[in-house]
Amino acid sequence: MDSKKWDKIATGVLYFIAGVMILILAFLLIFILWNGLPHVSWHFLTSPAKSFQSGGGIGIQLFNSFYLLILSMLISIPISIGAGIYLSEYAKKNWLTNLVRTSIDILSSLPSIVVGLFGFLVFSISAGLGFSILSGALALTVFNLPLLTRNVEESLRSISGSQREAGLALGLSKWETVLKIIIPEALPGIITGMILGAGRVFGEAAALIYTAGQSAPPLDFTNWNPFYIASPLNPLRPAETLAVHIWKINSEGIMPDASQVSAGASAVLIIAVLIFNFGARYVGNHIYRKMTGTK
Amino acid sequence: MADERKEIISATDVHLFYGRNEALKGITMDFRENEITALIGPSGCGKSTFLRTLNRMNDLIPSVTITGTVMLHDKNIYAPSTDTVALRKEVGMVFQQPNPFPFSIYDNVIYGLRLAGVRDRRILDEAVETSLRQAAIWDTVKDKLSESALSLSGGQQQRVCIARVLAVKPDVILLDEPTSALDPISSGQIENMLLELKDEYTIILVTHNMQQASRISDRTAFFLQGDLIEYADTRTIFLNPKEKETEDYISGRFG
Numbered sequence: 156m157d158s159k160k161w162d163k164i165a166t167g168v169l170y171f172i173a174g175v176m177i178l179i180l181a182f183l184l185i186f187i188l189w190n191g192l193p194h195v196s197w198h199f200l201t202s203p204a205k206s207f208q209s210g211g212g213i214g215i216q217l218f219n220s221f222y223l224l225i226l227s228m229l230i231s232i233p234i235s236i237g238a239g240i241y242l243s244e245y246a247k248k249n250w251l252t253n254l255v256r257t258s259i260d261i262l263s264s265l266p267s268i269v270v271g272l273f274g275f276l277v278f279s280i281s282a283g284l285g286f287s288i289l290s291g292a293l294a295l296t297v298f299n300l301p302l303l304t305r306n307v308e309e310s311l312r313s314i315s316g317s318q319r320e321a322g323l324a325l326g327l328s329k330w331e332t333v334l335k336i337i338i339p340e341a342l343p344g345i346i347t348g349m350i351l352g353a354g355r356v357f358g359e360a361a362a363l364i365y366t367a368g369q370s371a372p373p374l375d376f377t378n379w380n381p382f383y384i385a386s387p388l389n390p391l392r393p394a395e396t397l398a399v400h401i402w403k404i405n406s407e408g409i410m411p412d413a414s415q416v417s418a419g420a421s422a423v424l425i426i427a428v429l430i431f432n433f434g435a436r437y438v439g440n441h442i443y444r445k446m447t448g449t450k
Numbered sequence: 451m452a453d454e455r456k457e458i459i460s461a462t463d464v465h466l467f468y469g470r471n472e473a474l475k476g477i478t479m480d481f482r483e484n485e486i487t488a489l490i491g492p493s494g495c496g497k498s499t500f501l502r503t504l505n506r507m508n509d510l511i512p513s514v515t516i517t518g519t520v521m522l523h524d525k526n527i528y529a530p531s532t533d534t535v536a537l538r539k540e541v542g543m544v545f546q547q548p549n550p551f552p553f554s555i556y557d558n559v560i561y562g563l564r565l566a567g568v569r570d571r572r573i574l575d576e577a578v579e580t581s582l583r584q585a586a587i588w589d590t591v592k593d594k595l596s597e598s599a600l601s602l603s604g605g606q607q608q609r610v611c612i613a614r615v616l617a618v619k620p621d622v623i624l625l626d627e628p629t630s631a632l633d634p635i636s637s638g639q640i641e642n643m644l645l646e647l648k649d650e651y652t653i654i655l656v657t658h659n660m661q662q663a664s665r666i667s668d669r670t671a672f673f674l675q676g677d678l679i680e681y682a683d684t685r686t687i688f689l690n691p692k693e694k695e696t697e698d699y700i701s702g703r704f705g
Contacts, residue, residue: 247512317545317549321549323507324538324542324545325561325615325618326535326536326537326538326542326562327565335561336551336561339553446553
């Protein structure tokens, strides 16, 4: 009787804790969306920001965020997949691979402002890239790569060893086994991790302040030549992103409608991150079902 | 009659060490073509380890050292020039736990072929049907080849795994306790299938199930603590064993 009572109490406490967490999240979401959504319109999403007058939008910042995201994922996805495969399938257990793993763990716990300052020194100053999308993308790669690599490694490692044996016993080489059996099986996990990583990158501000810069010069959306200075695709132009924009108008914005712009931008950012999170689940499950033929 | 059969594999003085621990203490035995050979013995006696030396699966474990020779078709598979990938196409293996890939039944069966470069849909279709028929599961799955192999029962999964091995057309099939995770009915079906298969393949079977060894094998080898104690016709081993340890084991006095 006593153990039954305690079971009930423990269950109640756990429900309470979970409920508190959900309430906090729900409160944040509702608060941000309630304040921000009324300010979001097509005009707001597409027009450039204004420094001194009201009525500015976040069009360029939104484009910058996506472009930066794509560039940084283009750099970090291949590297993280390669590194993850190495760590999970090929690395022997010795001091060197332990060192690599420890370094990755330390790298992943670096505060993002430190990564930003490192990126500023290395990419913007030493490499001469200045405040540019490319500097920002490289800094985000430093920020995101450790987590992506660990995700790839963990996804591959979660595939049972019997699958590797099955592949090898069928006369596949080790590389064929990894490429044609282990990676396809781990793909849903890998893709989920990548999309969550994308969400993290999308909302990152501190690492970008000193690398991608805090200014969003006007873009000429009719000229897509990446070498033209006002071209949206030019990777060497400074590019304030949405998250940086929110930080900036809250710290030094002097436009009359700064608080509305900030609230609207926050709502857009939150919605984008939510889309990434739900998308990750949906895409991961979808690929898993498609590959395994289960319904 | 049985003695006229050709030897396909002969192992000579095979020692295997895990680090310093000697798990196989000089095994010398040969396997004849188109026979089922059963390896029996208590857990940890080295029978599975020995089975895995025959397609060099032990190479995958670091710290393992192997000495001695294993001749397959008169070639030493432990010679430095051996291509283990090619070897494992000749010597297929089925494991204790059914381990189908989480893909469709069709894809499971043709995985080896497709990776070997076969693209012709007709050849693949034919291989799927032949292999699944040989594995005695064609009638059960022919209408759901595109469904996941994981949706099948354990016994059916194991037969798909066997079909997957057959599709590569090996000469020898190694089975490591293939029925120990299955119910008696599925086990019986797999035993019957193995009896059918031995006309075309050489089968080497590790089993904990003494009845299974006596029902389907032609010859039986008894392992104990890394040694091959006795190896003879299955009838002789079960009815008239020479060694005391063998008799004790098969009569259930230990193990």
